[in-house]
Amino acid sequence: DAGITQSPRHKVTETGTPVTLRCHQTENHRYMYWYRQDPGHGLRLIHYSYGVKDTDKGEVSDGYSVSRSKTEDFLLTLESATSSQTSVYFCAISSGTSGTDTQYFGPGTRLTVL
Amino acid sequence: AQTVTQSQPEMSVQEAETVTLSCTYDTSENNYYLFWYKQPPSRQMILVIRQEAYKQQNATENRFSVNFQKAAKSFSLKISDSQLGDTAMYFCAFMNYNNNDMRFGAGTRLTVKP
Numbered sequence: 001d002a003g004i005t006q007s008p009r010h011k012v013t014e015t016g017t018p019v020t021l022r023c024h025q026t027e028n029h030r031y032m033y034w035y036r037q038d039p040g041h042g043l044r045l046i047h048y049s050y051g052v053k054d055t056d057k058g059e060v061s062d063g064y065s066v067s068r069s070k071t072e073d074f075l076l077t078l079e080s081a082t083s084s085q086t087s088v089y090f091c092a093i094s095s096g097t098s099g100t101d102t103q104y105f106g107p108g109t110r111l112t113v114l
Numbered sequence: 115a116q117t118v119t120q121s122q123p124e125m126s127v128q129e130a131e132t133v134t135l136s137c138t139y140d141t142s143e144n145n146y147y148l149f150w151y152k153q154p155p156s157r158q159m160i161l162v163i164r165q166e167a168y169k170q171q172n173a174t175e176n177r178f179s180v181n182f183q184k185a186a187k188s189f190s191l192k193i194s195d196s197q198l199g200d201t202a203m204y205f206c207a208f209m210n211y212n213n214n215d216m217r218f219g220a221g222t223r224l225t226v227k228p
Binding site: 042044048050058059090102103105108 | 118147149151157158159161164205207209210211212213214215216217218219220221
């Protein structure tokens with residue numbers, strides 16, 4: 001399962017509150033990713049990281065920020081949650097060193113913004 | 115931007131029969147990867163099979179095989195001897211050789227009937 005955990009697994013929050021989701025990996029992978037999954041859209045990339053303190057935007061980055069202060073942890077923050085950010089969030093790692101190898105996914109976090 | 119289209123939102127198949135899921139993609143690149151992921155009700159994203167565009171030979175993994183038609187930009191998944199445990203959402207995904215932006219199709223919900 002590539003040693004990926006996500007926390008929390010479920011969260012309900014209110015509009016306007018900050019939310020941080022955590023992705024933790026145990027196998028020292030360089031590349032980490034955050035996706036969101038919505039009906040009819042498959043998975044869409046939010047942000048990714050290619051090393052400690054090195055991050056870049058994906059297809060749907062507006063309203064999200066990320067941080068990676070340690071190799072094993074990649075945090076996704078919603079500074080002020082909105083109902084449109086209700087989704088299932090997946091973290092992933094790349095199995096290789098270039099970032100273009102197979103991605104393996106964590107178990108997902110279901111976030112509901114009321 | 116690359117797009118991935120799965121034209122069959124839902125499909126069903128009888129246990130032990132064969133089913134083919136369709137996927138087409140749009141790109142101007144020559145070097146890329148294609149993937150099929152399975153998402154059972156547990157929500158975990160599981161890699162089924164991977165194809166590298168420069169390889170002419172179709173990838174196979176046990177009961178799963180692909181028909182990769184590069185000129186037609188088509189990447190279908192064939193499941194042989196379908197089993198009840200194959201019931202899941204199946205996502206086709208595309209990734210350029212030179213970047214980290216994996217694009218997913220909207221998915222096909224497959225039901226295997228006893």
